[in-house]
Amino acid sequence: MDLSQLSDSEAAALCSLLRARIIDVVSRTGGHLASSLGAVELIVAIHRVFDLNRDRLVFDVGHQCYAHKILTGRNQAMEGLRSFGGIAGYPKPSESQADAFIAGHASNAVSVAIGMARARTLQHKDYSVLALLGDGALSGGLAYEGLSDAGDSKEPLIVILNDNGMSITKSVGGVADHLARQRLKPQYLRFKRGYRKVMGATTVGRGIYKVTHKVKTAVKETLLPCSLFEDMGFTYLGPVDGHDVKRLTRLLRYAKDLKAPVLLHVRTVKGKGYPPAERNPDAFHGVGRFCVETGELVASSKPNFSATFGQLLCGMAEKDPRICAVTAAMQGGTGLDGFAARFPERFFDVGIAEGHAVAMAAGMAKQGMTPVFAVYSSFLQRAYDQLIHDVALQGLHVVFAVDRAGLVGEDGETHHGVFDPAFLDTIPGMTVLCPSSFAELESMLRHAVYELTGPVAVRYPRGGEGAYQADSGKVKTALLRPGKDITLTGYGITINALLDCADRLAADGLEAELLKFNTITPLDVAPVARSVQKTGRLLMAEEAAGGSVGKRLAAGLLERGITARVAYVNTGDGFVTHGGVEQLRTLRGLDGASLYKKAREVCGHGDS
Template sequence: MNIAPGPLLSMINSPADLKQLSREQLHQVCDELRQYIIDVVSVHGGHFAASLGVVELSVALHYIYNTPYDQLVWDVGHQAYGHKILTGRRDAFPTNRKYNGISGFPNRKESEYDTFGVGHSSTSISAALGMAMASKIKGENRKAVAVIGDGALTAGLAFEGMNHAGVADSDVLIILNDNCMSIDPNVGALKEYLTDISTSQTYNKFKDDIWKALGKLPVGKNFTREMASKIEHSIKGFINKNSNLFEALKLRYFGPIDGHNISKLVDTLHDLKNIPGPKLLHIVTVKGKGYSLAEKDQTRWHAPGLFDKITGEIYKKSFEVPQPPKYQDVFGHTIIELAEQNKSIIGVTPAMPSGSSLKFMMEKMPDRAFDVGICEQHAVTLSAGMATQGMRVFCNIYSSFMQRAYDQVIHDVAIQNLPVVFCLDRGGLVGEDGATHHGAYDIAYFRCIPNMVVSSPMNEQELRNLMYTAQLEKNDFPFSIRYPRGEGVMPEWRTPLEEITIGKGRKIKDGKEIAILSFGHPGNFATTAIRELRTDGIDPAHYDLRFVKPIDEDLLHEVFSKYNKIVTVEDGTVVGGFGSAILEFMAAHNYKADVKMLGIPDRIVEHGTPKELYRECGYDAAGIVAAVREMVGEKVQVNVKL
């Protein structure tokens, strides 16, 4: 389907083209840009509401600043669609998040306008400050601008960046995009603080009145604005004590202003561009602006998938037979089941109650399930603190986001041997979100931590049983359970809860000549591959290890005593991962065997559907078939459909 941009947008191939337009034409550009995003995302998918909320800001920034010489950092990255369209990627925008298409986030390899890769959040202030400091050292007159969402401002890194920016004496502008949302509604004292600033009618009316009055004085414009600034600074603490937070960090605070008033934004940015030093502009926007359904239900329309832009119907796949649930939903319902039996169970997630499905427990047991905001480090140490008091905390964090809390896992949990249960959602290749979101490294970085149990279920029943096992009182140590994004394999998944012996795998089937060892969900790929191989007389054994730490040594002794050809399969990096653990065991016990490791290779994997990426990395069913055939001497190319 060919989606045509509006007449003005169709002529904008770079910010230089945008600058040729009059200020009056910017209103039309904003309308056309917003409509183009709606048209494309409704048909091709992607994140939605966040970029609609910053259409005017995107246009104003590229209109006023000399990009890419002046450097913009977008945080979080899924608000950058308008930026991408205005910077030469309009015609490629329908390929957004598709295999070999453009990234859904800023990507330095993709465009010189993408100054910093931002897939998660809260890095923009530090990155932009680093750019500003480097420009100052080099004697360049570059401007650096960080656009940070209010949800991203809750992370400790954002405060660290602001703390340094206030004393670094560098020319950096922080734009706080305040829409009271990240993916789910924001939480915490900072949200209340920003609400107080933006809704203080007394302060904002008084400030506007001063500007208007001084503007009528028969003196120079610069003098009146300087006078207004001094008066404004003096009344902030008197009328609204809360407005001193940013200025206490030595950031000059401006705002709040309407982020959808393009004329006001252009005027304000023009003025701020000529004010040196660190400063913060607070703009208030509506996530999903311009699409009424997205404005009303911002969480649902964060990334809705394909939809009818006229009726708002979100297209869902229809099936004639029951389908397996998502792993995250199995977690969300099972933790409630466990918590009803065990009063010490607590749920914690950093800003992902919908994505992790902890929302179910938050709705049913609001006093025992907590969203702490985009604060992974805090989530882990908070869980550790609760664990010291006898609570059994299920700390649910996406695998890629857990990387941000690695120090806390080691120092605050593992060294103290506290019974925190880490449920690592989105383990492995996640698909269209790409490199910044792939959970590629958790197997490797968790299995080297003392006291840590590292497990992964092959199906929904195994996930339930691992969760049940982890919360038992006798298992008084750190326990991690990693599982992938998306659906499992069991439509009838509400099975009885049973304890699993920690460190014990299972033999799924015996075989001849060659054995496949799998860890986690990719064991299902192996099952599919074995069915194909058996039709040609190749009969591999299959072992599901379930635990990579402690690993089932009895099972591995059986494997190496019976088979001299082995294929390992995992949805994680092959460097230091499950396959590496098998090789370590083999070396430690002086076994000799040919071992082929399948998993995520030692390179950055970009975006695409999970099936496309499994195939690219060679550990889907077809990749397993090919590896087995090669090892047994039959190099036949076979395509297997999952």
């Protein structure tokens, strides 16, 4: 479909169809509903003005992209949204030429876009570049680094700020709204362009233009929230109703014609068009399957590690006034809603700014508080420098509650928490604890807060516990089962698959000795070394990229001169796709049946 040929009324009708389709699909697949609903008119307007097979649209972040996916040949594929073998929930260039860049994390779009714009100029090519910021992306410092450079560059570039109340403050009062409406009228924009041309033709004209421009700027800075962007070098347009597809289309055409850095400020309603999502956009930001008529989730909620963590931290904060909770725009996701309600003075949501969160926590720790930073594993990656420079260098006691450790499922490559075991191990003085049950989460969190010093990470998975629900104590490496034929070892939630593996081996008459790492940094190799000396065989399993702990374990065994038949199972050296967690474990050989097969191979029994 050539959207540039649509009339305004046809474009509005298309928006209604897209919104209905998104609601229907996400009710059955789960996904990021509210963000995509809020961006429908904006996406349609962009497609009316630009050819996204040639022009480049960089999302920030990509969970606004569902309408874009439908409009770029993936309508039927939406039935498999975020499912194993189906299309991703984020832009993915391998799916479509219209997806310019992967966009699973926030605040990088302007930096990427200015890179694309400069490449275009250097290659003497002709296409447009747009960056679409939304859902708090502007709360991340990287966004300002990109804006500062892009505005100064003079490169033709359009930055669209999808402001749904999470990015910047509103302009003040009715006068501001009226002025914004007047300055965005087509006749005003045409006059402005002509005025610049005429006044720039003579010395006198240029002098008059300077005076009138200063007066206009003073008034505008008083009434409109645009001075920051114009000071950076952008032509500011807005704010404009982000659900007026006709007006958006005309402004985008104007912005395209300016051939300069432009910032278009668009106001939208997150969850637009679906009342339950409009009333509670946070709950429908990332949602599971739900009933369209009522908005109620299909699956009943079960206890999970995130909620358990939040409850435990509340209990500890009740008795200890030094404990503070820090999050980076993930209050609900990390289980901190209760803490925020009960201890608002000790709760700090810093926005999508993980580096700032770690540095701030370091400052709190230096002055005697006990900050606990609850953060997804994949987002903690963004604060690596602060981990080293601001926390570890001074040995400060900051506790990191590393949520979504391991495979997370449908969000896929951008969100799997499989890198932290490796990068946390490089931090001097860091201790990394890995609970496998709710009981261990409680004991390890208390151990981290009250008994350990320096930086401490307590990492736990998305979802609930498995068959293992015990507490193996404070030992660094716990013996769960004795055996003589093979040593099995792992940590975290993977211990459930290893228990399943051990049961299957026992049915074959093979006795597996199962050891569980409660602490993976520093790694306690000695108990495993003693076990391997006895069994002569080892199977190490972990939900981590490239086998972080496995490699350290192998090195420790070699240092001790221990040779054995060894197999290591992990998520591999590449990136893991999206899909159900159990599907992905099977894909990577980390389920009980696959580990059993691998263990039999190590024992020399093959596939009998």
